[in-house]
Amino acid sequence: MPVLHVCTEVYPLLKTGGLADVTGALPRAQLGQCDARLLLPGLPAILAGVHALMPVAVLPPRFGVRDARLLRGQLADGLTAYVIAAPALYERPGNPYADANGLPYADNALRFALLGWVAARLCQGLDPHWQPCVLHCHDWHAGLAPAYVAAARRATGRALAGTVFTVHNLAYQGSFAEEVFGQLGLPGDFYGIEGLEFYGQVSFLKAGLYYADKLTTVSPSYGREIATPEQGCGLDGLLRARARDLHGILNGIDGVVWDPASDARIAANYNPLDRRGKGACKRALQQECGLQVRDGAPLFVMVSRLTEQKGVQLLLGALPEIVASGSQLLVLGSGEARYEHALRAAANTHAGQVAVRIGYDEDLAHRMFAGGDVCLVPSRYEPCGLTQLYGLRYGALPLVRRVGGLADTVVDATLEDLDTRSTGFCFDAFTQAALGAALRRVQALWRRSADWAHVQERAMRQPVGWDDAAAHYLRLYQDITP
Ligand code: ADP
Ligand code: GLC
Numbered sequence: 001m002p003v004l005h006v007c008t009e010v011y012p013l014l015k016t017g018g019l020a021d022v023t024g025a026l027p028r029a030q031l032g033q034c035d036a037r038l039l040l041p042g043l044p045a046i047l048a049g050v051h052a053l054m055p056v057a058v059l060p061p062r063f064g065v066r067d068a069r070l071l072r073g074q075l076a077d078g079l080t081a082y083v084i085a086a087p088a089l090y091e092r093p094g095n096p097y098a099d100a101n102g103l104p105y106a107d108n109a110l111r112f113a114l115l116g117w118v119a120a121r122l123c124q125g126l127d128p129h130w131q132p133c134v135l136h137c138h139d140w141h142a143g144l145a146p147a148y149v150a151a152a153r154r155a156t157g158r159a160l161a162g163t164v165f166t167v168h169n170l171a172y173q174g175s176f177a178e179e180v181f182g183q184l185g186l187p188g189d190f191y192g193i194e195g196l197e198f199y200g201q202v203s204f205l206k207a208g209l210y211y212a213d214k215l216t217t218v219s220p221s222y223g224r225e226i227a228t229p230e231q232g233c234g235l236d237g238l239l240r241a242r243a244r245d246l247h248g249i250l251n252g253i254d255g256v257v258w259d260p261a262s263d264a265r266i267a268a269n270y271n272p273l274d275r276r277g278k279g280a281c282k283r284a285l286q287q288e289c290g291l292q293v294r295d296g297a298p299l300f301v302m303v304s305r306l307t308e309q310k311g312v313q314l315l316l317g318a319l320p321e322i323v324a325s326g327s328q329l330l331v332l333g334s335g336e337a338r339y340e341h342a343l344r345a346a347a348n349t350h351a352g353q354v355a356v357r358i359g360y361d362e363d364l365a366h367r368m369f370a371g372g373d374v375c376l377v378p379s380r381y382e383p384c385g386l387t388q389l390y391g392l393r394y395g396a397l398p399l400v401r402r403v404g405g406l407a408d409t410v411v412d413a414t415l416e417d418l419d420t421r422s423t424g425f426c427f428d429a430f431t432q433a434a435l436g437a438a439l440r441r442v443q444a445l446w447r448r449s450a451d452w453a454h455v456q457e458r459a460m461r462q463p464v465g466w467d468d469a470a471a472h473y474l475r476l477y478q479d480i481t482p
Pocket of ligand 1: 016017018019021041303304305332333334359360361362365384385386389
């Protein structure tokens with residue numbers, strides 16, 4: 001079955017968050033079952049990273065560009081990727097969505113409308129040699145693709161491809177001024193409550209939610225949460241109306257890229273049965289990051305975008321308690337300046353016990369999960385979350401807030417579950433007190449080293465691959481294939 005994933009990021013070429021990990025792994029996991037391909041905008045990192053690019057089609061003038069072309073090439077793992085070469089829209093260095101000052105590009109609506117429009121054209125024979133039966137669209141950047149397909153179905157009377165829209169994060173909506181609508185080339189009646197209008201604006205996210213045949217999000221719990229007013233970001237009504245089509249499908253992780261038994265980026269390899277290498281990883285990480293080299297206390301690690309979503313404020317509040325317990329903390333991340341400053345200040349005050357790396361460093365992230373004892377994910381909300389899954393695989397027990405995908409993937413180390421199911425630590429309320437209590441439970445388990453070792457081994461054995469998700473997506477695709 002030919003399936004086209006429509007997205008802006010893909011690991012290892014271009015990544016700002018977990019979306020890239022998913023689009024880098026899921027299509028490959030599907031290859032036994034589907035002919036999965038990608039459609040990507042021709043951002044510099046993508047043009048540079050896709051090999052053997054060949055012309056497929058010249059695109060007609062649209063969205064203010066005259067010289068756009070569709071190319072086709074291969075990723076390093078052999079996966080086929082279509083790339084839209086439109087220099088005026090895409091050839092900008094750095095972040096795919098925003099300029100050097102962090103401001104969204106003024107023409108983002110047109111940049112991502114082109115992505116959705118080309119996706120819909122691929123369903124109508126733009127590449128004479130290959131046509132998708134299913135468009136799988138990721139996040140608001142690809143949200144117009146189902147709308148263009150719906151418009152083309154109406155105009156031609158043909159079924160065209162089935163469409164799936166996956167919400168990786170409902171808070172990012174791709175909203176633009178009403179005036180933009182006239183430039184999108186969609187039928188006039190698409191701008192309305194029964195369409196992509198959202199509080200007087202054009203919403204690319206709502207376009208995906210309204211027009212796609214099936215909706216998915218990246219964990220069952222988040223699927224339930226976004227259908228409530230508290231977490232629905234104003235779209236919960238639409239999500240409730242579409243409840244029959246909405247599926248929560250838990251993400252996996254790439255078991256080749258993230259495997260402590262073979263990871264070449266870490267100081268020593270180890271596996272669930274023989275975890276001695278993990279000690280070497282901890283010592284190497286402490287040395288690398290200027291922490292005191294010692295084994296006796298837990299090393300907490302956090303790899304994260306530093307935003308409100310991720311609970312950085314909560315972590316900052318818990319810092320005195322972590323320090324007072326003699327534990328160590330290492331944070332890798334970048335994001336809001338207020339959090340970066342506060343974390344840097346904490347590292348200065350508690351040199352040797354707290355260390356912070358501001359920036360983006362994929363290799364260090366691997367070394368942190370390998371060397372860390374506990375991986376912190378105290379999120380306010382979390383659609384799925386991948387770092388707790390990396391923590392499980394590498395035996396850095398996740399300490400998570402019980403929300404979204406975190407609730408679906410970590411089992412709390414309570415006394416009754418300790419011998420059978422526990423894989424980490426969970427807390428409920430988004431409060432200092434609740435996080436503090438969880439931190440004290442970490443210390444209690446740490447002191448019972450045999451129990452810690454059992455939980456760690458169990459965590460590392462959890463199935464966190466893509467098999468279940470790939471099978472679930474395949475069933476959805478079969479439901480909507482014309
Ligand atoms: P989100 O997509 O909301 O940021 P996820 O947990 O799904 O959260 O995915 C985040 C991904 O980005 C993970 O692969 C994580 O390791 C990675 N990551 C986040 N910040 C950094 C950083 N500063 N350096 C390296 N990797 C990072
Ligand atoms: C989003 C979410 C994150 C999820 C990722 C991949 O960035 O914030 O929770 O893991 O997408 O689906």
